[in-house]
Amino acid sequence: MHLYGPEYPISGKDNGATATRQIELAREQEYVTSLYERLDLLRDRTQRQLDGVLAQGGGGTHQNRSERDSFAGMYAERLARLWAVENGLCFGRLDNADHTSLYIGRIGLADDDQRRLLIDWRAPVAQPFYRATPASPMGVTRRRHLQTKGRKVIGVDDDLLDLDTLSDEDVATLNGEAALLASLGAHRTGRMRDIVATIQAEQDRIIRSDLSGVLVVQGGPGTGKTVVALHRAAYLLYTHREKLARRGVLILGPNLTFLRYIEQVLPSLGETDVLLSTVAELYPGIAATAAERPETAAVKGDERMVQVLARAVRERQRVPRRPIEIKLDRYTLSLDGRTLEAARNRAARSRRPHNEARAVFVRHLLNALARQAAKLLGKGVIDDDELADLREELRTEQPVKAALNRLWPYTTPQQLLLGLFTSRERLEYAAAELSPAERALLLREPPRKGEGWWSPADVALLDEAAELLGEIDPGVLRAGAWMAEEEQAAARAAAREEDSMQLAYAKEVLELTGLSEIMDAEKFAARHLGDEFYLTTAERAAGDRTWAFGHIIVDEAQELSPMDWRMVMRRCPTRSMTIVGDLAQTASAAGARSWERVLDPYVGGRWRVENLSVNYRTPTELMAVAAAVLPLVGPGLTAPASVRETGERPWAASPLESLPEVVKAEIVEGGRLAVLVPESLRAELGEAVTRAVDGAVAGPGTATLDAPAAVLSVAEAKGLEFDTVIVVEPDRILDESPRGASDLYVALTRATRRLGVVHGAPLPAPLAGLERRGDG
Ligand SMILES: Nc1ncnc2c1ncn2[C@@H]1O[C@H](COP(=O)(O)OP(=O)(O)OP(=O)(O)O)[C@@H](O)[C@H]1O
Numbered sequence: 001m002h003l004y005g006p007e008y009p010i011s012g013k014d015n016g017a018t019a020t021r022q023i024e025l026a027r028e029q030e031y032v033t034s035l036y037e038r039l040d041l042l043r044d045r046t047q048r049q050l051d052g053v054l055a056q057g058g059g060g061t062h063q064n065r066s067e068r069d070s071f072a073g074m075y076a077e078r079l080a081r082l083w084a085v086e087n088g089l090c091f092g093r094l095d096n097a098d099h100t101s102l103y104i105g106r107i108g109l110a111d112d113d114q115r116r117l118l119i120d121w122r123a124p125v126a127q128p129f130y131r132a133t134p135a136s137p138m139g140v141t142r143r144r145h146l147q148t149k150g151r152k153v154i155g156v157d158d159d160l161l162d163l164d165t166l167s168d169e170d171v172a173t174l175n176g177e178a179a180l181l182a183s184l185g186a187h188r189t190g191r192m193r194d195i196v197a198t199i200q201a202e203q204d205r206i207i208r209s210d211l212s213g214v215l216v217v218q219g220g221p222g223t224g225k226t227v228v229a230l231h232r233a234a235y236l237l238y239t240h241r242e243k244l245a246r247r248g249v250l251i252l253g254p255n256l257t258f259l260r261y262i263e264q265v266l267p268s269l270g271e272t273d274v275l276l277s278t279v280a281e282l283y284p285g286i287a288a289t290a291a292e293r294p295e296t297a298a299v300k301g302d303e304r305m306v307q308v309l310a311r312a313v314r315e316r317q318r319v320p321r322r323p324i325e326i327k328l329d330r331y332t333l334s335l336d337g338r339t340l341e342a343a344r345n346r347a348a349r350s351r352r353p354h355n356e357a358r359a360v361f362v363r364h365l366l367n368a369l370a371r372q373a374a375k376l377l378g379k380g381v382i383d384d385d386e387l388a389d390l391r392e393e394l395r396t397e398q399p400v401k402a403a404l405n406r407l408w409p410y411t412t413p414q415q416l417l418l419g420l421f422t423s424r425e426r427l428e429y430a431a432a433e434l435s436p437a438e439r440a441l442l443l444r445e446p447p448r449k450g451e452g453w454w455s456p457a458d459v460a461l462l463d464e465a466a467e468l469l470g471e472i473d474p475g476v477l478r479a480g481a482w483m484a485e486e487e488q489a490a491a492r493a494a495a496r497e498e499d500s501m502q503l504a505y506a507k508e509v510l511e512l513t514g515l516s517e518i519m520d521a522e523k524f525a526a527r528h529l530g531d532e533f534y535l536t537t538a539e540r541a542a543g544d545r546t547w548a549f550g551h552i553i554v555d556e557a558q559e560l561s562p563m564d565w566r567m568v569m570r571r572c573p574t575r576s577m578t579i580v581g582d583l584a585q586t587a588s589a590a591g592a593r594s595w596e597r598v599l600d601p602y603v604g605g606r607w608r609v610e611n612l613s614v615n616y617r618t619p620t621e622l623m624a625v626a627a628a629v630l631p632l633v634g635p636g637l638t639a640p641a642s643v644r645e646t647g648e649r650p651w652a653a654s655p656l657e658s659l660p661e662v663v664k665a666e667i668v669e670g671g672r673l674a675v676l677v678p679e680s681l682r683a684e685l686g687e688a689v690t691r692a693v694d695g696a697v698a699g700p701g702t703a704t705l706d707a708p709a710a711v712l713s714v715a716e717a718k719g720l721e722f723d724t725v726i727v728v729e730p731d732r733i734l735d736e737s738p739r740g741a742s743d744l745y746v747a748l749t750r751a752t753r754r755l756g757v758v759h760g761a762p763l764p765a766p767l768a769g770l771e772r773r774g775d776g
Helices: 015-055 062-084 124-131 178-185 201-207 225-239 241-247 256-262 294-301 305-315 337-349 354-376 384-395 398-407 413-421 424-430 436-442 456-469 474-479 485-512 521-529 537-542 562-570 595-603 620-633 656-667 679-692 730-736 740-748
Strands: 002-004 090-096 101-105 116-120 140-149 152-160 214-219 249-253 275-278 324-327 332-335 551-554 577-581 607-612 651-653 673-677 696-698 709-713 722-728 751-758
Touching (some): 015 101, 101 124, 124 140, 201 225, 225 241, 249 256, 294 562, 305 456, 332 354, 354 456, 456 562, 595 607, 620 740, 620 751, 656 673, 656 679, 673 679, 679 730, 722 730
Parallel strands (some): 101 116, 214 607, 249 275, 673 709
Antiparallel strands (some): 090 101, 140 152, 324 332
16 A cells, blocks of 8 residues: 655545545654654754864874874764765564564664663664565564655555554555655666665565675575675674774775776775775776787686796796806806706795795895805905805895896786786786686786786786785885886886875865865875875775775676686685675676686685575566566576566667667657667767767766767666666677576566667577567
8 A cells, every 4th residue: 555645646545544544644744754853853962062073173192183083083973974875764663563663764763861762774673674474474463665755755555464453544545665666667767776765575684694605695686685785785884883984894896987886886885994995906006998809808817827937936946057147347257057047946936926936036046156256365264253244245236236136126916917918928828727828818018108907807907916926025025126117217107106195085075074274284184194094094095906895795796717716805805705696697798607607716615605596677568678688698597677667668669770769759758768779880870879869978987977878889788777778789798708598588677667679680580570660
């Protein structure tokens, strides 16, 4: 039963019931108004507390300042949280069999006597709001959804769970599902919304599942995997705040547009300190934006690259068989093959990474050189102290330093990969297990000025290389003498950029906290940001390659390559993870085909899987078309069941040239529209549509989220949804990649209302039966 407010007039057939509903609405309004009054009061109080701290100014001891800053940070954060929950503060009520009622909302509120006024949706007592059913009412007689607009209650919608305990009047005001269906039928805005008011029972189980261990959430398109994963992040932060606030939560998504699409969900749930990232951004300081062929990315993602990189590092440690000479002012020293080999073996046996094992290698050789020098100086037998003195003397000699650098060079991950991928000889040495064709895919030109060189698939390789190479002593790194000249310039430029970023951040912090009047941003940056004092956990984690997160959520997880998984697992030694994906949607050639193969190497069968089976996005009529394509993806796959019908039938139109006109005609229907095209036609069709249709935008980029019409490749539309989708040349989408069938399935499942196909080439068999529209 839906109780409509004045903005939703209902038929006047039953005036008695209408009056009852109006009274009911007025009652709820009264309560909701009192909650907002409480919220306003808390905001005022917190603002005053913040003002009080800020009024103390910037003086005092370091300890005073740091205490003040952390109080200011705490109050500012609390204030931000209180402001974030303005919309939809309270969205539900539970009536219990013991005649008590609880109101459920985005945060918990209590009065000054600690009486609960509003329960946070994540609290255990709120669980029945999402889980109770007539078969298992969990002590609840009625679940009520409150619809609000601003601070006004505009509708009330009830689920009856225990008929016997309700009065006749109550029974007259009951219904279910209206809140969910109203939410699903709404126009899309280009940004994902939270679903806190309408979480379904199967989703709630996942959201509240244990923090520890690996949880796989498998589900077809539109089953809410992403939105559930985000609510799970909010739930875990609420329930394990202490643990997770320290170590942080990382959410990985497939691309930047997707991250922009989901970025408002957590703040709307009052959680701001979560790191959203793509795999391509996981190596601090590297912007991995270069495009490359999918076949190349597949080779880079292959597990055999572990061996390739290990051998590439060993190649840097090769020593000559012939003796080498080191000419000093007073004498000439020499190192024979055997000594070099012995030093190398000793360093290798230390099992330290390359840059750290260098100390072992160097020490061994310096000892050999010092003994030789003693002999040449006629010193006979020398003791340990004398040996040490000679060693240190030799260490500073330029020719000795040069020889050691040649024999065991300090190496950064960037240098290792650059050296490997730009040299046929090095590739042949290091990548023996790859076929000549695979090696050819890896070989490439050195970087050109102003051109991005690193691709997303390189990031996991850089990370692997960083593990094999280890840290370079910061003193050595700062001196930079071991770097080539252009690298030194790049390092200096990076340092300058970092400084200006810190300054910009300092200004932002000061403005936010109202301190800008009394504190100079430059001094503030020097004092606080230098020691990372003011950074949030997520910001600190973003800048640290070795950060270990408290929990990681991987969305569209089927796309990660084995090398990506190695990197992600290194970021989460406790293996507390939520892995969200759909194997039927795998597009990347290096992506997953089974969760066992992905996870068993790391957690040996100790992972649990939850399935989501209901599609909340795509109506039945559209899902039938997508389901027909599923057998092309693989045998035995089933499509999720849609939760609603719309009566809108999918259609097909020709010729291809009619596309701009078709888009113009469809755009009139309102909402957001996407034209999903094969990669090879993207430029051409993007141009044709944007020229003809006002406001249309061609991807990639986040501007496509806000445009009324966007032309995108299927990869760019991953994880997104639109009111209307037009899929172009499905036959070419199928043929264009080894996982073309998955791509087509993804494309056909992006619409929430309307679906059309525009084609020039014949339609693939599963789509041949589509209703024709206006063929010319
Ligand atoms: N309980 C719910 N109440 C309201 N809306 C919901 C609910 N569950 C899911 N939705 C909506 O359904 C749509 C699909 O959700 P989501 O994008 O999370 O699905 P997905 O499984 O990640 O899809 P895909 O794999 O196709 O990317 C979103 O608009 C989401 O808000």
